[in-house]
Amino acid sequence: MSKTTATTVAAVAADATVPAGLKISVYGTGYLGATHAVSMAELGFEVMGVDTDANKVAALAAGKVPFFEPGLPELLEKQLATGRLTFSTDLEEAARWGDVHFICVGTPQMKTSHAANLGYVEAATSTVAKNLTKNGVIVGKSTVPVGTAARLRELIAGLTPEGVEVDLLWNPEFLREGKAVDDTLHPDRIVLGGTNARTEAIMREVYAGPIAEGTPVVVTDLPTAELVKVSANAFLATKISFINAIAGVCEAAGADVTVLADALGHDVRIGRQFLDAGLGFGGGCLPKDIRALMHRSNELGAYRAAALLQQVDEINMGQRERVIDMTMEALGGSVLNRRICVLGAAFKPLTDDVRDSPALNVAAALHLRGAQVTVFDPEAGDTARASFPTLSYATSAEEAVEGTDVVLMLTEWKQFTSLDPAALAKVATSPRIIDARGKLDPAEWRAAGWEFRGLGRTAA
Ligand SMILES: NC(=O)c1ccc[n+]([C@@H]2O[C@H](COP(=O)([O-])OP(=O)(O)OC[C@H]3O[C@@H](n4cnc5c(N)ncnc54)[C@H](O)[C@@H]3O)[C@@H](O)[C@H]2O)c1
Numbered sequence: 153m154s155k156t157t158a159t160t161v162a163a164v165a166a167d168a169t170v171p172a173g174l175k176i177s178v179y180g181t182g183y184l185g186a187t188h189a190v191s192m193a194e195l196g197f198e199v200m201g202v203d204t205d206a207n208k209v210a211a212l213a214a215g216k217v218p219f220f221e222p223g224l225p226e227l228l229e230k231q232l233a234t235g236r237l238t239f240s241t242d243l244e245e246a247a248r249w250g251d252v253h254f255i256c257v258g259t260p261q262m263k264t265s266h267a268a269n270l271g272y273v274e275a276a277t278s279t280v281a282k283n284l285t286k287n288g289v290i291v292g293k294s295t296v297p298v299g300t301a302a303r304l305r306e307l308i309a310g311l312t313p314e315g316v317e318v319d320l321l322w323n324p325e326f327l328r329e330g331k332a333v334d335d336t337l338h339p340d341r342i343v344l345g346g347t348n349a350r351t352e353a354i355m356r357e358v359y360a361g362p363i364a365e366g367t368p369v370v371v372t373d374l375p376t377a378e379l380v381k382v383s384a385n386a387f388l389a390t391k392i393s394f395i396n397a398i399a400g401v402c403e404a405a406g407a408d409v410t411v412l413a414d415a416l417g418h419d420v421r422i423g424r425q426f427l428d429a430g431l432g433f434g435g436g437c438l439p440k441d442i443r444a445l446m447h448r449s450n451e452l453g454a455y456r457a458a459a460l461l462q463q464v465d466e467i468n469m470g471q472r473e474r475v476i477d478m479t480m481e482a483l484g485g486s487v488l489n490r491r492i493c494v495l496g497a498a499f500k501p502l503t504d505d506v507r508d509s510p511a512l513n514v515a516a517a518l519h520l521r522g523a524q525v526t527v528f529d530p531e532a533g534d535t536a537r538a539s540f541p542t543l544s545y546a547t548s549a550e551e552a553v554e555g556t557d558v559v560l561m562l563t564e565w566k567q568f569t570s571l572d573p574a575a576l577a578k579v580a581t582s583p584r585i586i587d588a589r590g591k592l593d594p595a596e597w598r599a600a601g602w603e604f605r606g607l608g609r610t611a612a
Pocket residue numbers: 179180181182183184185202203204205208243256257258259272275276293294295296325326327328329436437
């Protein structure tokens with residue numbers, strides 16, 4: 153029977169036992185796992201982060217975060233110095249060593265369908281189960297399709313050594329890149345799916361810090377916990393596609409979507425967040441998570457959810473086409489041999505993550521249509537070059553803008569939104585700009601001599 157309670161008060165069964173000095177292993181030290189491992193050490197636990205990628209492990213062990221995440225390098229250094237935090241490639245040793253094993257490995261989209269690739273989750277979970285030498289708890293944090301955890305329970309039942317007990321529960325993660333440390337240490341909510349009295353007590357011990365701050369704990373069954381995560385992302389994606397659809401109406405009707413979004417946001421039932429119209433959502437989460445949910449909903453016969461998410465995805469991808477079309481239009485119908493400056497490569501500011509980056513998607517599409525595209529991003533230059541080596545990369549916004557026929561502002565880094573239009577007009581061959589994130593003031597740019605276009609705003 154499903155057990156759903158939302159409470160901040162620990163309601164722990166009297167017979168529940170929590171091992172003293174819990175040891176925590178974290179499988180996968182990517183964007184989620186590295187942050188989780190460091191944060192668990194910050195909460196006072198002994199932590200071992202393990203990954204199959206030896207370069208990542210070596211970097212983390214040497215105090216270097218292999219990606220850009222504000223605040224994480226400082227916390228990593230601090231926790232390594234305490235001796236509580238270690239990193240290793242020895243996946244089996246981590247299973248023998250830990251009491252609580254967090255699964256934080258990737259669940260990317262399959263190459264051949266919209267489904268999530270669960271191979272990494274299955275591999276990591278099996279490794280833990282096979283190598284346990286004492287009772288343990290496996291805690292899934294990766295984002296998975298509903299039904300995965302139940303299958304994993306069956307999988308591990310046949311793998312765990314005799315005499316050892318293992319429980320598996322799901323504790324989805326809601327952190328945002330760029331704010332990952334704060335989101336992990338001070339989450340909005342803690343969702344625990346499929347606990348029993350013993351594992352609930354252990355998880356309340358793990359999260360004693362945030363719980364003491366008043367973070368609500370939602371205790372529920374496995375499928376609900378799995379679905380909370382993907383539904384949250386699906387809702388956020390839907391909100392973005394809603395405002396982008398309305399942006400199209402604004403353009404056709406001569407209205408301004410940025411003012412409209414502010415006005416909508418004053419209604420507390422709606423809220424202003426995730427109503428920034430523009431190039432749409434990308435990254436390692438929203439796109440693949442709505443597609444996996446679409447796929448799973450179809451499998452389960454929940455066709456309405458699948459149809460809704462299909463629309464959300466189509467509106468989102470259409471925004472990229474819209475910016476490509478706008479660029480062609482701004483340049484008189486063709487981009488062939490024209491010089492285009494792209495400001496932004498990361499899928500959003502404050503990260504170097506370029507997974508499914510709308511900015512790079514547009515940059516690459518324009519390049520393939522014969523344009524000379526120069527990209528600048530304050531943090532994502534290296535990750536962008538690794539994925540799209542044929543594009544040119546500048547070392548500053550000014551260098552990227554120099555001599556270009558049109559500037560595209562595709563990721564709203566603060567240093568782009570605070571650029572001086574008058575100074576920049578002097579280096580651009582033809583001062584034309586497309587603000588695909590709705591963060592520049594059209595009046596200010598037009599006054600400085602720029603031909604200005606924006607999504608969901610009246611044409612120049
Ligand atoms: N990135 C985020 O902001 C975020 C937030 C919430 C949830 N999630 C979810 O968390 C999961 C991980 O996402 P990510 O962005 O950290 O991915 P990532 O690709 O950055 O990291 C995954 C890591 O897992 C490692 N790995 C693969 N197989 C392994 C194994 N068997 N044992 C140990 N390590 C292994 C990989 O080498 C890699 O370093 C995904 O399910 C994602 O949807 C991500």
